Amino acid sequence: MEDLLIFSTFIKLLLFPTYRSTDFEVHRNWLAITHSLPISKWYYEDRSEWTLDYPPFFAWFEWILSQFVPLIDKEMLRVDNLNYISDATIYFQRATVIISELVLFYALKKYLTTNNTKNKNLLNILAASIFLNPGILMVDHIHFQYNGFLYGIFLLSLAYAKEENDLMCGIMFAILLNFKHIFLYLSPAYFVYLLRNYCFQKTGTKRFSIKHFIILGVSVIIIFLLSFGPFIIMGQFGQILSRLFPFKRGLCHAYWAPNFWALYSAMDRMLIVFSKRFGWSLNESAIGSITRGLVGDVNFALLPQIQANHTFILTLGFQTASLVKLWKDPSHKNFIRSLILNGYSSFLFGWHVHEKAILLVMIPFGLISSENIALFRTYMILSLSGIISLFPLLFKLTESTIKIVICLLWFFLTFMGILYNFRNKNVKYFQTNKLTSSTEARLSYFINIIENAYMYGFIILQFFTGIVHQVIYKDGKYPFLPLLTTSVYCAFGVMYSWIRLSVIYFLGKNDNENQDDNF
Numbered sequence: 001m002e003d004l005l006i007f008s009t010f011i012k013l014l015l016f017p018t019y020r021s022t023d024f025e026v027h028r029n030w031l032a033i034t035h036s037l038p039i040s041k042w043y044y045e046d047r048s049e050w051t052l053d054y055p056p057f058f059a060w061f062e063w064i065l066s067q068f069v070p071l072i073d074k075e076m077l078r079v080d081n082l083n084y085i086s087d088a089t090i091y092f093q094r095a096t097v098i099i100s101e102l103v104l105f106y107a108l109k110k111y112l113t114t115n116n117t118k119n120k121n122l123l124n125i126l127a128a129s130i131f132l133n134p135g136i137l138m139v140d141h142i143h144f145q146y147n148g149f150l151y152g153i154f155l156l157s158l159a160y161a162k163e164e165n166d167l168m169c170g171i172m173f174a175i176l177l178n179f180k181h182i183f184l185y186l187s188p189a190y191f192v193y194l195l196r197n198y199c200f201q202k203t204g205t206k207r208f209s210i211k212h213f214i215i216l217g218v219s220v221i222i223i224f225l226l227s228f229g230p231f232i233i234m235g236q237f238g239q240i241l242s243r244l245f246p247f248k249r250g251l252c253h254a255y256w257a258p259n260f261w262a263l264y265s266a267m268d269r270m271l272i273v274f275s276k277r278f279g280w281s282l283n284e285s286a287i288g289s290i291t292r293g294l295v296g297d298v299n300f301a302l303l304p305q306i307q308a309n310h311t312f313i314l315t316l317g318f319q320t321a322s323l324v325k326l327w328k329d330p331s332h333k334n335f336i337r338s339l340i341l342n343g344y345s346s347f348l349f350g351w352h353v354h355e356k357a358i359l360l361v362m363i364p365f366g367l368i369s370s371e372n373i374a375l376f377r378t379y380m381i382l383s384l385s386g387i388i389s390l391f392p393l394l395f396k397l398t399e400s401t402i403k404i405v406i407c408l409l410w411f412f413l414t415f416m417g418i419l420y421n422f423r424n425k426n427v428k429y430f431q432t433n434k435l436t437s438s439t440e441a442r443l444s445y446f447i448n449i450i451e452n453a454y455m456y457g458f459i460i461l462q463f464f465t466g467i468v469h470q471v472i473y474k475d476g477k478y479p480f481l482p483l484l485t486t487s488v489y490c491a492f493g494v495m496y497s498w499i500r501l502s503v504i505y506f507l508g509k510n511d512n513e514n515q516d517d518n519f
Contacts, residue, residue, distance in 0.1 A: 012137070012141050015094075019396050019398070027146075029048045029079075035066035057179045094144075097141060097146060097148065103153060107154075121421075122370055128414070129369070147356070154363070167215065167216060173187075174219070178227040183360075188323055189335065256355070266487075314349040322337070334505075341502065344361050344498040358390070361382065365382060377500075385493030389494075454496075
């Protein structure tokens, strides 16, 4: 795996000069805020529109990084030096992403080497598929964020769960929540798993352990007090919450995430066209509001209006379904699958979901992608849909070439590598379950044709969004069309992969078939 670290570092260094989004300035500004201002002003500073809106542990993470900045370029640390950029700034911030990802490398090594499988090549493929995931490369090393570092903490938590060290699993997840609160979406699965697997005695009859419950509860409380305690003492807890949960934002982000609401919004757009033909009454205030996404409520012209509480109920409802099975059987396998389904539910039905949140599903799914053919094909569809949905983030010609090359190499090496593992086991690629009747065989064959057609459709999608649209609309008409088309097409794939994994999880399809029990 050390070769993977060296190779990946070389690739990431080559990406230093590429496009940088506003997130680059966001984190430079946070370096300046945490270094130059007293802690009492961190969550009040608003000279820049990119205010500090991550939990306190991430603010301290920025503070630690800022201690090295004076050795590089002191101008980075001026709060009023908005949109400051220099070569030193670029090199420093890009380098911090690479260094912080050592946490992800360590977590992957810890998680995967706990398996007793003799297939070391497969372990290396899985490690590479996650560590070099194009989503992380595009979002962290081009667009600019620290997702690799955060998912490293996440996988450390899962590694401890795999080692049956449930207390450390809970502690690491509590730490993660205080770095980035988006992981709250996964907290129901953690709560059920730790309550059922750690707080109940495993020997004999399942008896509730008050001792374990208190130890876990006190550990989590201490972590949150270390994080929020200083701000609570200063009476700033409400201010932090207003930064962490800005519910005034609209249903859809400016870049539509490929989820249920992208399909819902697209359907409303289509109904507007039909309304002109059939004379339907419209909500005129909705025209042009759906793609605004950044601030304010989103209105629909014909479909029912959606409020934040509606999305909360839908998300929690779908999450609850997977939690029931986890409660009945709190195995590590069910824990991982329930986590993935919790991530799916929040991504598909949550409020103001960012397209980058698809990593919340893709990263843990990569850990189980080699278990059987059904999961492998589901992961293929999710990966294609999720990664290509991130393409609109990198819209310049140079980055367009880079993202396509990176993704093609990743898809080929990852999917061919895992598929080779199945061929060594004499597992048929198109076989998803033991066929018990000719009707089931025909249905399976038909589903595979549809899945393959959908995956090949991404070639047409890229051809349209990258070439055809620009040729047809040279005057700049319908600039939103490539984004809308990409989000909607990818949303079908993400929705389908969610449904397919749900079937596997709830019906137990393929759990014991064509599978290495160590995964």
